[in-house]
Amino acid sequence: LxxxxxxxxxxxxxxxxxxxxxxxxxxxxxxxxxxxxxxxxxxxxxxxxPSPTYLSHSLRSTLVPILGILAAILLLFGLLTITLLHRIFFPLKNLTANMRLVGQGNFKLRLDEDVCHDDDIREVYHGFNHMTRKIDDLITNRYEQLLLLKSAQLQSLTYQINPHFLYNTLQTIEAIAEVRDTPEVQIIATSLAQMFRYNLKPENFVPLSDELCHLESYFSIERIRFRDQITFEIDIAPGLYSLPIPKFVLQPIVENSLIHAFKRISNTDSAIRITGTIISDQKLILYVSDNGIGMEPNLVEALNHKLAEAGAASMIQAKESIGLTNVHQRLVNCCGAEYGLTITSHPGEGTCVAISLPLSPCTDP
The missing domain is CATH 2.20.20 (Anthopleurin-A)
Structure with missing residues (x-):
């Protein structure tokens, strides 16, 4: 200086x-x-x-650190920008690519919601997964329904019998039984013909009176089979006979009682009784009760739980036999979740199956 x-x-x-x-x-x-x-x-x-050399030295000693700090700041800002862009645009790019695959028909795709660091984008991912899951379930259920329909059609064709041939055969049996004076065979042939005629009706809903007539035909055969050791009784007010109910709901339950309630018939007082009543002007309850061996409380609870699970299922399972589960699921599907079967039982006292039905017509199953 x-x-x-x-x-x-x-x-x-x-x-x-x-x-x-x-x-x-x-x-x-x-x-x-x-x-x-x-x-x-x-x-x-x-x-x-100041001399020129002093100025240049001072400028360098001051400017170089400042430029270094500025470069570090710019580098840090660039890294932050790239990181933010990656965290935001990568999930969006991934979503766009997967939506394109969904548009091509791949509905089994599921996005990893953990890669989302933003709540809004995570919500979009969750909605995408929910949508693809629902579509996949609908397609799967539809596919299973089509398979069941094809299976039912094939089974129907396999077991289809010419009604005229069936009736003619049963009438022949009946005529032979009458000539040879065997009334039991005549009753069985007549009742069986009436049951086949009822089952071949195309209607899914029938008046209660038709269902009871079908049940009487079934009782006629079972009375002979059990040699009148079991009493069958129908005690329903005639004013209820015109109410429409799904076809074929009473006989499977009665048949279930015969199979399980009377495994060992030890007295002549064995009985199955059909009753009915209207509750709150909206619901018809039919009761199928027996005085058989009954069930333990844990078994009753397990059966009612199985019925509840069957009612919550989206479709009737083809593998299920035509029994309590099938009847309950048909009623739930065609009438609503508040209808169906409820079982009560006591060991040594018997079992009662309550069939809950709407008074107003419901949709076909």
């Missing part, structure tokens, strides 16, 4: 360069281009002139 001290007359009286003593400051440099400070007390002025 060049440092000069001048008196009030601007004459140099001290300098880092001895050759400048006694000279006016204006002869040496332009005073406005130097750093100066005048003393108010003495009138002396000090002038400081």
């Amino acid at each position: 060049s440092i000069r001290l001048t008196d009030p007359d601007r004459v140099v009286i001290a300098s880092t360069n001895p050759n400048e003593y006694g000279r006016v400051i204006e002869e040496l440099v332009v005073p406005t281009q130097m750093i100066s400070q005048q003393s108010n007390y003495s009138g002396f002025t000090i002038y400081i002139e």
Whole structure:
């Protein structure tokens, strides 16, 4: 640095360069281009002139750290920007690619919601997974229904019998039984013909009276089979006979009672009784009760739980036999979840199956 001290007359009286003593400051440099400070007390002025090398060194020592800090800030900002873009746009890009695959028919795709760091995008991923899952379930159920339909059609064709041939055969049996004086065979043939005729009706809903007539035909055969050791009784008010009910709901339950309630017939008081009543002007309850061996409470609870699971299923399972589960599921599917079967039983006292039906017509199963 060049440092000069001048008196009030601007004459140099001290300098880092001895050759400048006694000279006016204006002869040496332009005073406005130097750093100066005048003393108010003495009138002396000090002038400081940095050399070019000092300025460049100071500039470098100050600018280099500043530029380094700026470069670090820019690098950090760039990394943050890239990270944010990756966290936002990668899930969106992944969603777009998977939506394209769904559009091509792949409904089994599921997105990993853990890759989402934003709640809104995670919600979109969740909605996408829910949508594809529902579509896949609908397609699967539809496919299974079509398979069941094809299976039912094939089974129907396999077991289809010409009704005229069947009736003619049963009438022949009946005629032979009448000639040979075997009334039991005649009753069985007549009742069996009536049952086949009823089963071949195309209607899914029939008046209660038709279902009871079908049940009477079934009773006629079972009375002979059990040699009148079991009493069958129908005690339903005639005013209920016109109510429409799904076809073929009573006989499977009665048949179930015969199979399980009377495994060992030890007395002549064995009986199955059919009753019915209207509840709250909206619901018809039919009861199939027996005085058989009954069931333990844990078994009753398990059966009612199985019925509840069957009612919650989306479709009737083809492998299920035509028994309690099948009847309950048909009633739930065609009438609603508040209808169906409920079982009560006590060991040694018997079992009662309550069939809950709507009074107003419901949809075909």
